[in-house]
Amino acid sequence: MHEMAMAQSLVAAISEEARKHGKPIRAKMSCGMLNVVNDDVLSFAFEAVARGTPCEGMQLLIEHKPLQAKCRACKRVFTVDLSSAKCPDCAADDFELFPDAPLLLEQIEFEGIDDDEGERRQENPGRE
């Protein structure tokens, strides 16, 4: 259940942004293959941790970024399936793994007006 610690960090980070931007409705995160994030477990943990915070009821989108490798024999770069790892071109199993994608909170969508509009309104108070 390393997903619980991830959920806690996500809720803390999104709540911090919510103080500036209002009610969050959707967040996108991404992860690599080696952190073995289970979507159901993380979503469940996120929902539980979010209860009673500004993140309650929001949607979490999880993108899994594939692990890439370079074949040492034919130099082809390919997406690795670690359970049957072979170069798709020359079938060699000698390859260099590229760094796994980090656990990243990429984007948050908030309810309400755009920031730009908000700023414009503040610049021109009471002119309507």
Place this chain on the structure above:
Amino acid sequence: MTKVNVGRKILDANEKYALRNSELLAQHRNRCFNMISSPGSGKTTLLVRTISDLTGSVRIGVIEGDIRTDLDARRIRATNAPAIQIITEGACHLSAAQVNGALKKLPLDNLEMIFIENVGNLVCPSSFELGEDGKIVVLSVAEGDDKPAKYPGIFAKSKALLVNKIDLLTGGALIDFDLERVRADARRLNKSIEIFPVSAKTGEGMSAWYGWLHGQLGKA
């Protein structure tokens, strides 16, 4: 609707503490290894044997992580090495903040090498950096030779692999364990991983492991 691009590492709070830990360790000239394995692979037995055999040549301290009890720290202290027990009360991995608290309780000035024995689990601990110089994965032969294929993350990230309890292979126990398969699967994930087949019980293979540890300290 407002979209905000955050681009923030999800475990950044943990990574901040990990950085503090590695700075603290460097200040005191300590090398630190994070030991990760399934429960029951023999991490504590390996550490007890290593500490005893290296008495007088390497000054070792230990941080123990367990869900419950301080049984492991007591086993380490019986060797006269200092040990701090972290009880995670259910958490499946150690965090860098917990390790920071434990490091501050160890007499770092009198030590050269710190082992962190993580909570027994091949999955969760591998995602949490603790500020260590490297991870060491332990696999005992009774667990089966398919573990590098099934749990690639930790084998891809480790500096060394200790294949423990090899006395069971030569001792006539009915265990199907192909060491060559483990070597091939681990090296496919991690070209530079050092592999040491050992028995913490009989001492077989331990001298190669000690040689590697001395090398990590710059001692010949």
